[in-house]
Amino acid sequence: MARVFNFSAGPAMMPEEVLKIAAGEMLDYQNTGTSVMEMSHRSNAFIAIANDAEKLLRELMDIPQNYKVLFLQGGASTQFAMVPLNLMGENGKADYVNTGMWSKKAISEAKKYGAVKVVATSDDKNFNYIPKVTKDMFDPQAAYVHITTNNTIFGTRFRELPDTGNVPLVADMSSNILSEVYDVSRFGIIYAGAQKNIGPAGVTVVIIREDLLGRELPVTPTMLGYKVHAENESMYNTPPCYSLYMAKLVFEWLKGKGGVKAIQKINEDKAAVLYNFLDNSRLFKGTVETRFRSLMNIPFVLPAEELNSAFIKQATSAGFINLKGHRSVGGMRASIYNAMPVEGVNKLVEFMKEFEKRNG
Numbered sequence: 001m002a003r004v005f006n007f008s009a010g011p012a013m014m015p016e017e018v019l020k021i022a023a024g025e026m027l028d029y030q031n032t033g034t035s036v037m038e039m040s041h042r043s044n045a046f047i048a049i050a051n052d053a054e055k056l057l058r059e060l061m062d063i064p065q066n067y068k069v070l071f072l073q074g075g076a077s078t079q080f081a082m083v084p085l086n087l088m089g090e091n092g093k094a095d096y097v098n099t100g101m102w103s104k105k106a107i108s109e110a111k112k113y114g115a116v117k118v119v120a121t122s123d124d125k126n127f128n129y130i131p132k133v134t135k136d137m138f139d140p141q142a143a144y145v146h147i148t149t150n151n152t153i154f155g156t157r158f159r160e161l162p163d164t165g166n167v168p169l170v171a172d173m174s175s176n177i178l179s180e181v182y183d184v185s186r187f188g189i190i191y192a193g194a195q196k197n198i199g200p201a202g203v204t205v206v207i208i209r210e211d212l213l214g215r216e217l218p219v220t221p222t223m224l225g226y227k228v229h230a231e232n233e234s235m236y237n238t239p240p241c242y243s244l245y246m247a248k249l250v251f252e253w254l255k256g257k258g259g260v261k262a263i264q265k266i267n268e269d270k271a272a273v274l275y276n277f278l279d280n281s282r283l284f285k286g287t288v289e290t291r292f293r294s295l296m297n298i299p300f301v302l303p304a305e306e307l308n309s310a311f312i313k314q315a316t317s318a319g320f321i322n323l324k325g326h327r328s329v330g331g332m333r334a335s336i337y338n339a340m341p342v343e344g345v346n347k348l349v350e351f352m353k354e355f356e357k358r359n360g
């Protein structure tokens, strides 16, 4: 079967070039006579892969020297616990901004370890906007402020980072890391599960400012302390070797595309194709307030439930898969991460135009 355009929210499409390289190296990685999957994580060949992955990510995101890059396991969901376990110790309280389901999960996990204050929320409008947050809303004594930079389910993103003063800003960047330029020095911690914009599931990227290491609560399990992973170069135990190798290939691919600034431009143009169509369509409608629209996840609806299901069914047969929206929004959602080619969005919009003609 020909490859389809996969609009899944995650695990998501990977660059075809990367999959081809991995396929070519599957049985014999660079004359080692083994697959990367079979290598010791202490072997020179694998250590080179891990070092390259870190070096490339540092380069792509322009990560300052006083930040550690960790490649962990457990997904972003484990970070929901790791962040409070490692940072709450200081004064037992943290501020959160609630912008959707992933924020909510982060909040309920953090409540197990300390006092959580939700300083702002957009739940009054089913999270279709980003609430305004100003510096005076944050507790200057809070251990950290937590935000979700891009809301995968609701299709919103922060256009400006909140000013938190001296309080470290912690960001769940799972669904838009490497899609647009961020100034890493604005953050205390950035974390992201890999399966949206980095590579296969299994590896979680954590970028942490060094002064935040070593503050974990005494009950913190060894595996959930940042410091132990930092001191062991993410090799305290066996890392997710193959996922990390794939992430390295994606980083190389992205560098070849011109890096984050270049992909941001592509992403903006790519998202605009779909948003422009939605804004002018008589039938399809975007669900998010214009100024908070995500570049990565675009939810939209048709005026009747039968039309939504007919559209999803017909799109699937035409090779546009995984367009069904999350149940909390309904309708459709097109996730168009870095690896989605512009052609995929152009063709989807053509297909939507045809659908509109047939059903308008």
Ligand SMILES: *Cc1c(COP(=O)(O)O)cnc(C)c1O
Pocket (backbone or CB within 6 Å): 010, 074, 075, 076, 077, 078, 102, 148, 150, 151, 152, 172, 173, 174, 175, 193, 194, 196
């Ligand atoms: C997908 C996602 C998660 C959950 O990631 P896991 O790696 O499955 O734990 C958390 N936050 C955001 C913003 C996501 O998009």
